[in-house]
Amino acid sequence: MTTPLADIAALALRADALSAGGCAGMDAATLMQLTDLLGQIRRKTDAAQAPVAAELARQSRPELGSDSLAKKQGFRNATTLIAATTGTTIGDAVRIVQVGEGTAPRMQLSGVAGPAKHPQVAEALAAGRIGAPAAAAIISLLDRVAIRAGAAAIAQAEQTLVEQAPGLTLNDLNRVLLRAEAWLDPDGVAPREEQLRADRYLHLHEDRTGMLVFSGKADPEHAAPIKAVIEALVGAELRAARDHEQAGGAAGLGAGVGLGAGEPDAVRRSIPQMQLDALAQVCAHLLDCDDKNLPTGGATVVVRLTLDDLQNGTGSATIDGLSAPISVSTARRMAAAGGIIPCVLGGDSEILDWGRRKRLFTxxxxxxxxxxxxxxxxxxxxxxxxxxxxxxxxxxxxxxxxxxxxxxxxxxxxxxxxxxxxxxxxxxxxxxxxxxxxxxxxxxxxxxxxxxxxxxxxxxx
Known part of the structure; x- marks a missing residue:
């Protein structure tokens, strides 16, 4: 039986032979073969590194104090030592230690090495079918629900997940793990939902260029309508652009769909730009909507500019609530949209002085x-x-x-x-x-x- 390092060396020799002439112009079959070999090398390297990381962590236990291996090497703990020597992140180092501890043989009271805590993950890792990121994700889930799910369910889930993981991206595997957690711990779904709802947020702030920056997280309940509406609007634009192109129109992703002909982005927009435009479209619709059940509270966008600038197309305008000035052409375009009020300074205005006839301001x-x-x-x-x-x-x-x-x-x-x-x-x-x-x-x-x-x-x- 070969060792993991011997396997890595053999794979590296094959990869080196394939890439001897360089990758530029390489035929598709060779390129895919080389990619597969490099993937195997990476997974085999994870398998070799995991037990080393676990032993480093064992010899750097906090209770060892100054005798800790990490401290003797000048590091605070094993994870910082691993991160520094491998050039990875602290998070990746924590995960490789977790994988090593979960897949290493466990010493029994008799002094004989027993099976690993997660033997099926250990076998798949050693065989190179999964890498450390997938192994860490599976182990983390199984450890989290072990007490509530019971040994039999954990073993069954481990086998199923190890069989499904090869060929999946880590994002796709995480989707499988969410469903596996609901199956292993059905009573935990509601508490997890409550925590997700408590963790939701949306931060808005202007950067120094005048761009409004979004940052947030949404729990499934709040995320579902947001995702559905934005994807529906973007999908409609993509279909319209495709139909327009097939009919002989100018090619381009989202070319002019839902945009004024004079807009700078009317030629081509990326998917993220289209998603932002979809969000703006929904909000603009709400501003112009007469449905009194909508809690917009009379929210209005006010664009302010002088009468001279409006007539001559010179100068700039401002938008209530935002710092950055906008061009007069943008102000004109916004003023033509529903739910947006142009405030023209120096022009005629509505009578504003209501005296004692009304208590509440109009x-x-x-x-x-x-x-x-x-x-x-x-x-x-x-x-x-x-x-x-x-x-x-x-x-x-x-x-x-x-x-x-x-x-x-x-x-x-x-x-x-x-x-x-x-x-x-x-x-x-x-x-x-x-x-x-x-x-x-x-x-x-x-x-x-x-x-x-x-x-x-x-x-x-």
Whole structure:
């Protein structure tokens, strides 16, 4: 019986012979043969490395203290030693140790070597049918549910998984493992779902170029409609592009489908770009939807530009809630879409002063306050976190519901102003007015007014 290292050497010699003339121009059959040999070498190398990693971990146990092998070599523990000497990650080093410990023979009390904890994984690894990543994934699952599933079910699952793993990518194997875990531990599905729901999130932030960056995770319940809708829209665009090409039109992935003819991306878009466009399309539809059951809360996109820029096509425009300016051509295109309101400065506008006829600020007034304040006028919180408040209270001070007596505040700043004695003053009129906050004496003895609202961020060259 040959050793793993001897197997690796024999495979390496065959691979070296095939690649002696270089890979450029290699025929398909030879190229596939070489690829298969390199895959076998990698899996055999994993099989050879696993017991070495396990022994390194055993001789570097924390209880050995300064006598630990890793510490003698100048490393904190076995995994950092392995990662540094093999040029891999700490995570990969942890996995190879896990594989080594799960597939090595176990010493019995009698001193005789017994079977490995996971003998079928050990046999498949030694034979080169699976590599360390697949072995680690299978072992991790089996160890996680071992107590709840029982020995018989674990053995059956191990055999099935080892038979299925060869030829699968690690992503595909993980999908199989999710279903195997549900079979081994059916009572654990609901608690796992609760944890996934608790771990869901979506982070949004602008980078310094003005791009909005998304980062998030969705549990299956929330992910299903998101994935289904985006894939349906992208699929429809791909089919339309294919039909257009077959009919004699210009070729191109997603060429112009759902895009204006003048858009820069109308020639060709990648799949990730199409997925982002699909998400934007869904959100734009919601903005323009009259369904009162949708909890959009009157959300509106406001594009702001001057009348001169609109007419002449010069200068730039801005979008409420985003920092980066946009071209006038983009502003014009957005203004033509539903659910997007162009705020043209210097042009005619709707009457905004409702006096005492209405207690609550109208949607039009809120749009004007949003244009003036840009969010919470005091702290800058997003528009969606604010409410329109009377500077002079409606009941106590008989305040009016108009722009010069209204201000957008988040709940925190609203309570702070009322509880701590801040004063708010509006200078000027309409959306060009300025909002000033004067602190109480105990905060600033000089009571120096502080400019708030959008004017804090204005820039005039």
């Amino acid at each position: 949607r039009t007034q809120r749009l004007a306050l949003a244009e003036r304040d840009g969010g919470c006028a005091k702290c800058g919180a997003p528009l969606t976190h604010t409410h329109a408040h009377h500077i002079n209270w409606w009941t106590r001070d008989h305040g009016n519901t108009n722009l010069n007596e209204g201000v957008l505040l988040c709940d925190s700043c609203h309570h702070q102003i009322h509880d701590s004695g801040w004063e708010i003053r509006i200078t000027g009129t309409g959306i060009d007015a300025e909002v000033w906050f004067t602190p109480p004496v105990w905060i600033d003895p000089q009571q120096t007014p502080r400019l708030g609202g959008r004017k804090r961020y204005s820039f005039a060259a």
